[in-house]
Amino acid sequence: MQVTPPSPDAPVADAPSDNWVDRYAPASFRPYLRLSRADRPIGTWLLLLPCWxxxxxxxxxxxxxRWEDLWIFAGCGIGAFLMRGAGCTWNDITDRHIDAQVARTRSRPIPSGQVSIVRAIAWMVIQCLLAAAILFTFNWAAVGLGVLSLLLVTIYPFAKRFTWWPQVFLGLAFNWGALLVWTAHTGALNFPAVFLYAAGIAWTLYYDTIYAHQDTEDDALIGVKSTARLFGDNSPQWLRWFLVATVSLMGLAVIFSAMPNASILALVLALGGPWAMGWHMAWQLRGIDVNNPAKMLQLFRVNRDTGMIPLLFFAAALLA
Structure with a gap:
């Protein structure tokens, strides 16, 4: 018996019920936007904020x-949307058989039959080409870093097959923008950016361990690895260490960024960023319940606000 593919109107199980894709996008285009996770913008924010x-x-x-910084700022937003979409498309292509076995992901466009593999690949290429058009407006050092990031994007979906720490690979890929955008502005990669990159990786370990706790039972059945499975009920203790690492490394990034030329007031204001971010992460820790997937998803999503907090302090420092 031939199985009819789900309607383009069939939403993805874990997408917010009021997302703009399901409400406003043309029906024929919705599966592709869902493939790019446009119905769940939190991932775009988590990729974008380290850039800013x-x-x-x-x-x-x-x-x-400089005036060109306004374009770098805007280009980051467009590029993050496109590259997050391309990365999610690649992830769904490589994980299509795994996603079909997990309750939360089997409604995604590829395992549900709404988008074919060939069309998914074409959609991924289109997004990459559009993102490349933005990247090539930056200096050549930044372009080189952008091209190099494709290696991390390519490897990440396979990490959960060979390591208990796939969140490290996600962190390496998702925070690369901190290095790229620093270089786009300064023309060179300086060591404060490396501290900021490391802080972002620690933050990714924090929020993606929370996220991964939604799937621990299914992951155990199909043999997929994650820090959530590795830590189990000890996750809160590990999350505290990731919190400390995030705040400490970002604090070092701020100090070494401000020390050469910034005022003392600017330094103090900028240091308020990691301090306030740490308190927001500590607030999340008080609500951790590793056996409550809905709660863990809720806590994961508030990390957009977590990442926005230091940006506000950094902006205040620039105005000081």
Missing amino acids: WGLALAILYDQSP
Whole structure:
């Protein structure tokens, strides 16, 4: 018996019920937007915010804001949307058999039959080409870093097959923008950006361990690895260490960014960023319930606000 593919109107199980894709996008285009996770913008924010951190601290570092920084700022937003979409499409292509076995993901466009593999690949290529058009407006050092990031994007979906720490690979890929955008502004990669990159990786370990606790039972059945499975009920203790690492490394990034040229007031304001971010992460820890997937998803989603907090302090420092 031939099985009829789900309607393009069939939403993805874990998408917010009031998302803009399901409400406003043309029906024929919805499966592709769902493939790019456009119905769940949190991932775009988590990819974008380290880019904006990098731009803010780069300006603090050389005290040389330029009009082209406005384009870097905007280009980061468009590029993050496109590259997050391309990365999610690649992830769904490689994980299509795994996703079909997990309750939360079997309604995604590929395992549900709404989008074929060939069309998914074409959609991924289109998104990459559009993102490349933005990347090539930056300096050549930043372009080189952008091309190099494709290696991390390619590897990440396979990490959960060979390591208990796939969240590290996600962190390496998702925070690369801090290095790229710093370089897009300054023309060179300086060590404060490396501290910021490391802070972002620690933050990713924090929020993606929370996220991974939604699927621990299914992951155990099909043999998929994650830090959530590795830590189990000890996850809160590990999350505290990731919190400390995030705040400490971001604090070092701020200090080494501000010390050459910024004022003492700017330094103090910028240091308020990791301090306030740490308190927001500590607030999340009080609500952790590793056996409540809905609660863990809720806590994961508030990390957009977590990442926005230091950006506000960095912006205040630039105005000081």
